[in-house]
Amino acid sequence: MMSPAFISRWRFALVFSAITLGYCGIMARLYLLQVVRGPEIAAMAEHSRERIDVLRARRGNITDRSGNLMAATSPVIELGVDPEKMRPEDEAKLPAVAKILGMDADELSRLCQPGTITSKETGEVRKIRWRKIADAVSDSNYDKIRAAGVPAIYGNRKYVRNYPSGMAASHLIGFMNKEEAAVMGVEGQFDYYLRGQDGWRETEIDARRKEMVQFEKREIAPRDGMNVELTIDLAIQDMADRQAAKLADTYHPESVVIIVSDPKTGDILALSNWPSFDPNNYGSVPVENLRNRAITDVYEPGSTFKIVAVAGALDEHLVTPNTLVDCSASAASYRGRMVNLPGESHGPLGTIPVSSVVSLSSNKGAAQLGMKIGEENFLDYVYKFGFGKRTDAFGPGEVLGIVHPLDKWDGLTISRMPMGQAVCVTAVQMHYAMSTVASGGVLLSPRIVRRVYDAAGNTVFSFPAKARDRAVSSEAAEKLRIMLEGVASKGGTAPKAEIPGFEVAGKTGTSQKVENGHYSHTKHVATFTGFFPASDPKIAVTVVVNDGKRPDGGICYGGTVAAPAFKEIATQIIQYMAMEPPKPSGSGMIAENRTSR
Amino acid sequence: MKKTTRNPQDTIYIYRIATLLALNLLTATAGGLGLLYMRQQISATAERVRATQLAIADTDRRLQYVNVQIAEATSPDALKRRAAELALNLNVPANTQVVHLAGLPQLPGKVSAIASATAEPIFVTFELALLKGGVTSR
Structure with missing residues (x-):
């Protein structure tokens, strides 16, 4: 024991107690940290070391x-x-x-100036540590920027959905919005296959938050999304897009729809809408431009609908192509009452055969054929041709069209519907009704997607051509097909759709739009729908021009506005696909460029 | 002073213990160093694997980027723009420019021979440079 000569007893006791208390405090703290809060703190330490990285799957x-x-x-x-x-x-x-980025150097310099930001929630003032310079810089430009040697300027990688073909088939493809949600079209319909599955990696990081790869615990690799192959042909799509734009430039319509398909499989080769949009920049156009009018907008089909009445009458063996129809009568007897017949659009026609009812587009003739079939049967044919039903190929947004049930029909409906009034259809419905004639009476489903395939190109799912219904017998379809050839020839309503050497079958339609409950005399929907070569149909094309304005102030008829557009597209497709003219003796086609360009 | 002599058995025993301790120490040291080396190698291998993974991902990313660039450069719109820039004055062939013949043309024998001799496939390559700016052909 220390001598009292050096330190007093009470002082010794005080120092001893202080040191003992100090040690006790340390021990208590250690006990608290190691025993009481030990598991919690150990978990915190573990948690701060652990990191879970999400590995994004590529769409x-x-x-x-x-x-x-x-x-x-x-x-x-x-x-x-x-x-x-x-x-x-x-x-x-x-x-x-700035030069690499294509921006003003002063603007870049301003962005690089230090600044502060005040938190709205807490009022805390903080220095700005990140200020965005550009939204999307390419890899090659980023390499150049890094090479410039400004460490303060750096980037974070992100993935964006890109549509290299721009506006082509944008309504069919759809787009991804800013929230990376598939909005419409194939993007929306096939999102399940396209999006893939994100993976994740559980690993540890050091004090500098650098990953310690050797301590990686688990990794679930991402599965990239599958690829979708459309039935669209980009070249034909471009032809349709150019034609739609040309029609828009010439006639300043409300809208234009052009559909091109293979009538034997139902494959849509092109679907063009005007006005359109670029999915890379979908926010820059009015929202109505995003509408796929081919499936969302309905119109009275007008004379194109006559194919239903004629096909039905042929299918029921009520008429033959040579049966004469009195197209001069103002009324006809129907089930014990007289029904007023509609007027003719192309002047009095007299008594003409059924084949001329089609080629001359007789309203009275179509009405009488409808009356021969009868209301119930006629409505049945309307449904068999796909009207009043969704095709279910386009996903959400497709409308049914308007086909009234029999109990809603008035006394005149049986004489008006066969000529394409009192019924509303979509362009797609009309197109596939005409394709039914081309495919021998079978109504096919539109096909947009051919297959879903993986990164190696292996097909995961294929979507074969699908028949929906048999509308009429193949004999009836064959007879109607021959009659429709008369439309696109001299003496028919659409000589401007005729392509020498190729048998074009089709039907014109010009319907008045309804304004304030009345048929307008100034607003029309001009349609031409047809296919070629008629004897072995390979391509079906429908052109719908909604409310076009002719430069001379005249009416935009299907035969004068839509038929020439049909011909122009068809001619280009013939050359693109190197289609041979359907001549029995023909054994080949040689394209000769007669002029210098 | 009386000198004490150690029992030889004890000496051997001490040497044995010392040897065992030394071996133990050596084994522990070697094992520890081996473990350290092994961990270093694991770490280095893991880093190399990760670097390779990143390189593959980067290549894949750049490939995708190039694919998109090619698709953009060969889209109908881009080709039309290039044609306009290069003043190629290209037009869609008119229907009257295409002549459909019923059969193969009957050419004189000499012409046919020349035609068959030169009827080899011709490969034309459009380099990306043509689409992106320069005009190159080969």
């Missing part, structure tokens, strides 16, 4: 039938600057960076 591509990319996910870099990291020598390098 699959959408291609046309030849493999041309129509939608792809491409990497871009969101470029920004940390103003606090800017060095004095970096200022001189900014003009070079």
